[in-house]
């Protein structure tokens with residue numbers, strides 16, 4: 590977390606009363622904006638808040654799937670908190686979503702994802718990470734449109750899990766939805782980052798300032 594950052598929750602002070610998607614705004618309990626280190630090199634992007642994340646207000650927390658992600662963050666050295674913490678102490682990682690409001694009965698529509706996109710784009714612009722981790726096929730395909738030269742429908746998180754996809758400006762390291770991962774796939778993801786991403790200079794593509 591940078592010296593100027595006061596809170597891990599919604600550090601860019603995004604609109605917590607946004608009603609740009611009326612059908613979601615009418616039934617959500619709250620908007621779940623991004624959480625984490627505003628100067629992070631790694632950004633995890635999920636599809637949208639689960640019921641657990643909506644309850645805590647923190648992406649990828651509040652349920653067993655979130656705990657898997659938090660356990661992975663701990664194994665990678667990004668978190669100093671137990672996996673079931675509702676407000677994990679994160680460093681060098683930022684967690685966010687394609688769309689930030691949860692409908693209890695359905696996924697966000699494509700239009701709702703498009704409507705929410707400016708929030709994600711603004712976060713990525715301000716953070717300027719090196720590595721983006723799309724969590725699940727939908728997040729992977731949405732990010733592929735913007736940041737890779739491959740056709741989005743050619744991507745499937747099951748095939749790309751724990752690999753590196755070189756993109757335009759960012760590298761993508763896709764992850765299967767945590768609720769669909771086996772323990773072996775969790776281990777494979779951690780090993781890919783620790784053995785293939787951390788040891789090399791993934792910062793070189795942007796001439797990033799030294800940290």
Ligand code: SF4
Pocket residue numbers: 607608609610611613614620688689690701704705706708
């Ligand atoms: S999903 Fe995004 S754009 Fe739509 S109401 Fe929620 S915060 Fe606003």
